[in-house]
Amino acid sequence: MYAWIWRHLPGGTGVRAGTAVLLVLAVAALLLFVVFPAVSEHVQVWQPSL
């Protein structure tokens, strides 16, 4: 999968590396600020009540 993405990124090695980093950051931000908060409204890892 990662090799496939790399082959399809435009530009030379430098530009590709930059785009790849941006892609990783975008996915991380999506998970941290959209996906996990939406899921954690229903499921909590640590429930402190009895």
Added chain:
Amino acid sequence: MIRRLVHGLSELAVTAGAVLLLLVVHEVWITDLFSDGAQEQVAEELREEWSRPGAGPAGPALGEGFAFLHVPRFGSDWTRAVVEGVDPAELDEGPGHYPGTAMPGEQGNFAMAGHRVGRGSPFLALDVLRPGDAVVVETADAWHVYRVTTTSVVDPSENRVVSPTPGGPPGGPPTGAFLTMTTCHPKFSTRERLVVHAELEGSVPRTDAPQGPAALQEV
């Protein structure tokens, strides 16, 4: 063929590992951002409600703030708005009051739950409380000063800690005015619960002490 399969599976494993690491980052740090914002909003709404003339609602709705908790041992300016309810949505906002247990200052057990790590971490330092420490609850019309009596670590099924008389039968009669705080124990785990009990020392009407009781300045 086998080679491609192994390659695909290892990429999947690396991806899953990265996602799990991100989940930990979310639980420990990112939830704090959201919860701090929610707590600030609840606190602001409560101060505003109190500043309006006229009596407030009879009982707080789930997720609504109704009192401020002050623990001088956590810092002289440490304060959290207490919300009604102990479900995930409510505890995201701050320490939550077990519905059905006593209200601040009343006979019975004013019991609260709060997160230990993440989601604002209101009860992160609950283990530093010592017998005799002040726990002050500020309500619309009074300051209630409680003194810590005991700290214990119990099994999550031990619901008698929030009984009207802590440790007594769940529906039993209250033998005094108590306060109970429960949180996760150990940190990053829900294996057990850390429980702090306190007993009411006295209540002061707000009109007699606009700046709060002397216990606020302790430690």
